[in-house]
Amino acid sequence: MSTTSEQAPDASIAAPTELSAEExxxxxxxxxxxxxxxxxxxxxxxxxxxxxxxxxxxxxxxxxxxxxxxxxxxxxxxxxxxxxxxxxxxxxxxxxxxxxxxxxxxxxxxxxxxxxxxxxxxxxxxxxxxxxxxxxxxxxxxxxxxxxxxxxxxxxxxxxxxxxxxxxxxxxxxxxxxxxxxxxxxxxxxxxxxxxxxxxxxxxxxxxxxxxxxxxxxxVNIDYLGAGLIASGVSALLIWVTLGGNQFAWNSTTSWAVAGIGVALLALAIIVEARAKDPIIPLRLFRDRTTVLATVASIAVGTAMFGGAVFLGQYFQIARGYSPTESGLLTLPMVIGSMITSSGSGWLITRFGRWKIFLVSGSAFMVAGFALLGSIDHETNMVLIGTYLFVLGVGMGMLMQNLVLAVQNSVAPSDLGSSSSTVAFFRSLGGTVGVSVLGAVLATRVGNLISDGLAAIGIDVADAPGGEEVGIGQLDELPAPLADIVRAAYGDGTATIFLIAAAVAAVSFLVVLFIKEVPLRTQSGxxxxxxxxxxxxxxxxxxxxx
Missing domain, CATH: 1.20.1250.20 (MFS general substrate transporter like domains)
Structure with missing residues (x-):
């Protein structure tokens, strides 16, 4: 018996080919x-x-x-x-x-x-x-x-x-x-x-x-001029904040010249980006409220996190006398806190679709962690310091990646790359500025504490070994009583850095309060x-x- 077309339908209709990921x-x-x-x-x-x-x-x-x-x-x-x-x-x-x-x-x-x-x-x-x-x-x-x-x-x-x-x-x-x-x-x-x-x-x-x-x-229209201006302007400003106070005085001609060049180049970049057909950083991104607020929060997070955390190793090694290896291990509470909440918040966001609560909670924990670290000195119990670091890590884990998620959820698909990198860029920029500025504050604070410590035992800083430059570089050469003063100065001075970091982190807390929560998209990029x-x-x- 012959088979008709009705009895044998087309295979492509009966069993459609499954589309690949690319399709x-x-x-x-x-x-x-x-x-x-x-x-x-x-x-x-x-x-x-x-x-x-x-x-x-x-x-x-x-x-x-x-x-x-x-x-x-x-x-x-x-x-x-x-x-x-x-x-x-x-x-x-x-x-x-x-x-x-x-x-x-x-x-x-x-x-x-x-x-x-x-x-x-x-x-x-x-x-x-x-x-x-x-x-x-x-x-x-x-x-x-x-x-x-x-x-x-x-x-x-x-x-x-x-x-x-x-x-x-x-x-x-x-x-x-x-x-x-x-x-x-x-x-x-x-x-x-x-x-x-x-x-x-x-x-x-x-x-x-x-x-x-x-x-x-x-x-494809590559904005070569915009790319060059952005890279050059950012580099000039980073050179300024990184080397200012070390290679040249902040109020020197060199300082003003480098900063001026950086600002001028970035101003030109904004003009070019506004007119470019395919700008490197589309200015239209900043018409979106979520992107603007997340960018400001990222700057604050970068300043607080990188600028504050980078001095932890110095505190452990100089003020407390631990080795580099031991110093790395002592930051484990912060790492563990970050790992738990970054993974946990991600799972909960996927489960319930709510994300703003983690931005608010994360920034609050970050403020609390830095504020607690702002209370330490050169004799603080290490268990307490570990607890404070855990609180800080909890905040970091909930905040960092979820700021990027908020932006990615609000922009057009064609701007996915630009928006994601913009948040990362400003976070990194904030971190660089934070390291430089907080480092300068720490140097001033430590210098004052060393002078006060020497004066307390009847020694003028100019008469101490190393003279006006007495500090970390002379630790191995100093008599034990003077070395103890320097170590205590670094231990007590570091608290000032963390208090400033807490104030900056508070900016991110205030900013994320105004980010509007919108439902997460269910389509992939x-x-x-x-x-x-x-x-x-x-x-x-x-x-x-x-």
């Missing part, structure tokens, strides 16, 4: 996890490199016969490059293949790391640290953007927890690993740069095999971008496999 814009949970592994490996490598080198710097400077100013620039060079390049990477993510950009960032960072480890002079090392910074800027912007493309805002919280955890773990693991490398005679400081290379190469391979994002074909492109273009664009 549908939606990835399964297993696909997301696999892709996330490669990106987190790259992030771990990048953030480790930022903290691992800090412990090795004295050894590096000694072996390469560098100067104190070069010591500063080995750190500053990477900071400048990563901060200035972050918004540029974000804009490129809106225009080009995100997967390719992540691979380029990993490659740049890896090559910079290898070359840095092979450096034979501090000048060459500084150049390669700039290259490392360019790759770092790309990774810290692109990974968050890629996650936003893969996962809807409603589901994104549970996937952002591991990102925050990686950042926290790297903060502690870096100094520990750096100390181990430096203390191992047969390794040498070069392995502080080489150690992350195998992990970076593995990340490159995993990303190639697991990350599949669509690329929407659209006219890829789905939204595909829908936006199909709705606005005459010819239906095709997704190109990334």
């Amino acid at each position: 549908s814009g939606r990835m399964s949970h297993s696909e997301i996890v696999k892709a996330l592994v490669g990106m987190l490996m790259a992030m771990m490598t990048a953030f480790l490199s930022s903290t691992i080198v800090s412990i090795a710097l004295p050894t590096i400077i000694t072996e390469l016969r560098g100067s104190q100013s070069q010591y500063t620039w080995i750190v500053t060079a990477t900071l400048l490059a990563s901060t200035a390049s972050t918004p540029i990477w974000g804009k490129l993510a809106d225009l080009f293949d995100k997967k390719l950009l992540i691979q380029i960032a990993i490659t740049i960072f890896t090559l910079g790391s290898i070359a840095a480890g092979l450096s034979q002079s501090t000048e060459v090392l500084i150049v390669w640290r700039v290259i490392q910074g360019l790759g770092l800027g790309g990774l810290q912007a692109l990974v968050v953007i890629a996650i936003a493309a893969m996962v809807s805002p409603r589901e994104r919280g549970k996937y952002m927890g591991p990102v925050a955890a990686i950042m926290s773990v790297a903060t502690v693991a870096g100094p520990l690993l750096g100390g181990l490398i430096v203390d191992t005679s047969w390794l040498g400081w070069q392995w502080c740069f080489f150690a992350g290379v195998p992990l970076a190469v593995a990340a490159l391979i995993v990303v190639q095999r697991t990350l599949h994002l669509p690329v929407i074909k659209r006219p 890829m789905e939204a971008q595909l829908a936006e492109a199909r709705a606005t273009e005459v010819d239906r664009p095709k997704a190109v496999v990334g």
Whole structure:
């Protein structure tokens, strides 16, 4: 008996072909996890490199016969490059293949790391640290953007927890690993740069095999002039706040000139961005209330968090006499608090769809943590300090990544990269300013406390060993009574830094109160971008496999 067409319907109708992630814009949970592994490996490598080198710097400077100013620039060079390049990477993510950009960032960072480890002079090392910074800027912007493309805002919280955890773990693991490398005679400081290379190469391979994002074909107009002006202006201001008070006086001609150049370049950048067809930082982003408030909060968070937390290691080592390794371990309560709440808040946001409560609670905990740390001195019980650090970590974990989530949920899909990197950029900028300004405050406060301490035992600071420069640099040369005064001054003076950080964190608390909570979208960034492109273009664009 013959079979009719009615009896044998077309196979394509009976069993439609399932769309791929590139075509549908939606990835399964297993696909997301696999892709996330490669990106987190790259992030771990990048953030480790930022903290691992800090412990090795004295050894590096000694072996390469560098100067104190070069010591500063080995750190500053990477900071400048990563901060200035972050918004540029974000804009490129809106225009080009995100997967390719992540691979380029990993490659740049890896090559910079290898070359840095092979450096034979501090000048060459500084150049390669700039290259490392360019790759770092790309990774810290692109990974968050890629996650936003893969996962809807409603589901994104549970996937952002591991990102925050990686950042926290790297903060502690870096100094520990750096100390181990430096203390191992047969390794040498070069392995502080080489150690992350195998992990970076593995990340490159995993990303190639697991990350599949669509690329929407659209006219590309790169704003080269805007990019150059933003990078140059930001670099000038960062040089000003980083070196001011050290390499030149704040009120000097050099200080005014560097600051003036930075402001002038950024003013020109605003003019160019307002007229550019595809600006690096679209000014229309700042018409959105959530973006503006989240940006202000990010500046405050960066200033408080980086500016305050960076002095913890100094407090533990100078005021309390702990080793670098022990100092890293003593920050574990803050790391644990951050890991718990970053993952927990993400899961709860996914479960209930409410996110503002975590911004408000996180900023409140951050204010409380810094305020409690503002009460410490050189004799405070270490259990109490650990408790205060845990409170601070709880706040950091709830606040940092959820500020980015709030912005990503409010902007157009085509601005996903620019908006995400803008928040990260201002947080990093706030952190840089915070480190410089709070460092200057600490130096002044410590100087006054040392003078008071010496006067109490009948010694004029000018008559002390080291004269007017008595302080941390002379600790090993000072008699025990004088060294105790210096250590106590650092222990008591650090509290001032934390009180200022608490005041700045309070700004973020006030700002997030005014952020309006809107329901989280259920479309992934890829789905939204595909829908936006199909709705606005005459010819239906095709997704190109990334």
